[in-house]
Amino acid sequence: MEEQQARTNKLRTAEEAIREMVPNPCPVLAVGGMHQQNAPMTLVREVIRQRIRIGRLITSPSASIQADLLIAAGLVEEIVTSYVGFEYLGLAPAFRRAVEAGKLRLVEADAPLLVYGLQAAAAGQPFATLPPGLELSDVHRAAPTFYKWTTDPYTGVPALCVPPLRPTVALIHCQQADEFGNAIFRGSVFTDRLMAMAAERTIVQVENVVRASSLYSMATQVGLPAALVAGVVEQAFGNHPCASHRYYNHDEPHLKDYVKKGGTVEGMTAYLQRYVYEPDSHEEYMLRVRTDTPDSFTSPSL
Amino acid sequence: MNQPLSFFTAPKKEPPFSSNELLAYNLALALRDGEVVLTGANNALPVAACRLAQLLHAPNLSFLGGGGGSVNSLVEPLVFPSCDYSYLAAEAVLPLPELIMLQGRPGFINTFFAGGMQVDQFGNCNLSSIGPDWQQPLLRGPGAASLPFMSRFGRTIIYLSAHTPRIFVPKVDFITGPGFLHGAVDFARAQQVLLADGGEYVRPTPLSSTGPALVATPLALLDFDESSKRMRLLSLHPGVTLAQVQAATGFDLLIPAAVPITPSPDAATVKLIRSFDTEGVLRQ
Numbered sequence: 001m002e003e004q005q006a007r008t009n010k011l012r013t014a015e016e017a018i019r020e021m022v023p024n025p026c027p028v029l030a031v032g033g034m035h036q037q038n039a040p041m042t043l044v045r046e047v048i049r050q051r052i053r054i055g056r057l058i059t060s061p062s063a064s065i066q067a068d069l070l071i072a073a074g075l076v077e078e079i080v081t082s083y084v085g086f087e088y089l090g091l092a093p094a095f096r097r098a099v100e101a102g103k104l105r106l107v108e109a110d111a112p113l114l115v116y117g118l119q120a121a122a123a124g125q126p127f128a129t130l131p132p133g134l135e136l137s138d139v140h141r142a143a144p145t146f147y148k149w150t151t152d153p154y155t156g157v158p159a160l161c162v163p164p165l166r167p168t169v170a171l172i173h174c175q176q177a178d179e180f181g182n183a184i185f186r187g188s189v190f191t192d193r194l195m196a197m198a199a200e201r202t203i204v205q206v207e208n209v210v211r212a213s214s215l216y217s218m219a220t221q222v223g224l225p226a227a228l229v230a231g232v233v234e235q236a237f238g239n240h241p242c243a244s245h246r247y248y249n250h251d252e253p254h255l256k257d258y259v260k261k262g263g264t265v266e267g268m269t270a271y272l273q274r275y276v277y278e279p280d281s282h283e284e285y286m287l288r289v290r291t292d293t294p295d296s297f298t299s300p301s302l
Numbered sequence: 303m304n305q306p307l308s309f310f311t312a313p314k315k316e317p318p319f320s321s322n323e324l325l326a327y328n329l330a331l332a333l334r335d336g337e338v339v340l341t342g343a344n345n346a347l348p349v350a351a352c353r354l355a356q357l358l359h360a361p362n363l364s365f366l367g368g369g370g371g372s373v374n375s376l377v378e379p380l381v382f383p384s385c386d387y388s389y390l391a392a393e394a395v396l397p398l399p400e401l402i403m404l405q406g407r408p409g410f411i412n413t414f415f416a417g418g419m420q421v422d423q424f425g426n427c428n429l430s431s432i433g434p435d436w437q438q439p440l441l442r443g444p445g446a447a448s449l450p451f452m453s454r455f456g457r458t459i460i461y462l463s464a465h466t467p468r469i470f471v472p473k474v475d476f477i478t479g480p481g482f483l484h485g486a487v488d489f490a491r492a493q494q495v496l497l498a499d500g501g502e503y504v505r506p507t508p509l510s511s512t513g514p515a516l517v518a519t520p521l522a523l524l525d526f527d528e529s530s531k532r533m534r535l536l537s538l539h540p541g542v543t544l545a546q547v548q549a550a551t552g553f554d555l556l557i558p559a560a561v562p563i564t565p566s567p568d569a570a571t572v573k574l575i576r577s578f579d580t581e582g583v584l585r586q
Contacts, residue, residue, distance in 0.1 A: 061369070061448075062369060062447060081445060083445035083446070083447045084445060085343070085444030085445070087382075088344055091444060096441075099439060100438070100442050106442075110446045110449075111448055112406070115398075115399045119399070130406075131406035132496060133454045134451065135498060136480040136483065137480050139450050149499040155506050157503045157505070158496065187390060188369070188385060189397055189398065190369065190370075194399055250383065
């Protein structure tokens with residue numbers, strides 16, 4: 001009798017996952033999380049460590065350090081986003097500097113371009129149309145390669161459309177997954193599932209891996225099936241300085257420090273050296289964080 | 303010591319309410335029972351207004367958190383991050399892609415809270431780029447978020463954490479969120495007519511937004527003249543003079559004959575606010 005094949009184990013270290021699954025240059029990279037929440041920062045730091053050049057970076061409707069740090073590292077040629085900022089902590093330093101200097105091509109998007117564009121890619125649609133009235137914003141005039149007109153075949157009236165947005169790779173955070181890639185969102189999902197459904201390949205960074213057999217009683221909570229996940233990276237506190245819903249809050253002192261340091265090129269270089277290039281492990285990274293901002297960690301109150 | 307006697311006898315008195323508590327109260331008064339309200343980034347003040355409105359006169363009001371998709375969050379304590387995990391202690395959660403989809407649904411979002419780096423006399427908001435050339439901004443802002451939907455929401459309330467001539471400009475450099483466009487005539491026409499692809503088309507369904515309704519700043523409340531759609535002073539906050547507001551505004555504000563003082567929240571209302579703003583976010 002033939003030996004039964006074992007199902008593929010998709011667990012990888014961050015280093016392995018990025019090296020094996022992200023081409024360099026990467027034509028289109030999508031990074032999940034929104035504002036300071038649920039961003040797969042261990043994967044982002046590893047992309048920077050491996051100096052992966054990104055042709056087009058796609059973000060959620062509101063990106064923060066997960067986009068700014070990639071821009072700070074000089075790796076992003078073009079960004080498709082509807083917001084990069086630090087919300088109540090201020091403007092995004094690297095994003096702002098790069099766009100003002102003409103060093104970063106910005107596709108000024110609104111949330112519908114991201115959502116309907118990713119949906120169209122996931123659905124195999126040629127394009128998606130937008131509701132009327134949006135054309136009154138200058139956003140659509142600023143990105144004419146993306147926002148185009150077609151004629152509504154039912155009314156004969158023009159409709160604004162967006163093309164499919166298909167990431168080569170999507171990097172997202174789920175709190176848990178099993179070793180085959182069935183991934184569970186324990187908090188907000190934002191546009192992360194959409195990115196995974198649209199992307200050619202998805203790497204999920206999790207807080208902890210659960211045993212596959214434990215998911216049968218909670219399949220309705222499994223947001224992504226294994227068939228849509230190429231790699232699973234387990235890293236506790238891996239989203240730092242962003243939050244992982246249910247597990248830990250964002251690190252406000254560290255983010256404030258980043259925004260401040262990021263205000264100058266020297267400060268940003270120093271930040272990248274200390275927190276991205278030098279630490280050889282996540283533990284080393286966390287040790288530096290704790291040393292530099294001791295009051296970093298708070299737990300969610302929910 | 304040469305300290306005056308009053309130094310020892312008069313303890314420093316805390317004001318009865320903060321600037322943001324004053325605004326939360328007045329924004330709550332502007333909200334209506336039964337409406338659906340959308341908040342975006344930096345939403346602590348709008349969320350406080352929604353929660354207070356529910357407690358005061360609008361128990362059927364529903365407010366949506368624009369990032370996490372929460373519907374009627376518990377909001378205790380009020381927090382700064384708009385997508386904080388704690389917002390998920392709510393009545394319901396809408397997945398973000400569906401929330402964005404529903405932003406297009408006619409008549410669903412009645413009131414939207416918007417911010418801006420620049421706001422002009424017709425309530426157009428710029429959150430994208432300051433400078434004459436969008437390609438080479440003097441100041442690059444965070445981006446559009448949901449502002450382009452302003453043309454489809456029922457009405458928009460604009461809230462700003464500062465009131466300066468650099469914010470209040472005669473004409474925004476970039477229209478991220480369309481308000482009354484170039485004024486009443488332009489706005490009325492845009493509701494009926496689509497300008498696209500070099501042509502003009504009668505919209506099969508006219509746009510039904512009533513546009514920006516209110517502007518709230520640390521100095522004043524402002525609204526828009528019904529016929530011209532120009533921004534108009536509605537009330538001055540306690541202690542603020544007309545000259546102050548005019549100097550802080552980079553265009554000619556319409557000034558009514560009598561300008562009231564913005565109503566202050568009474569002690570019971572402040573207590574109500576602080577019952578959910580237990581960390582004092584509105585007092586920072």
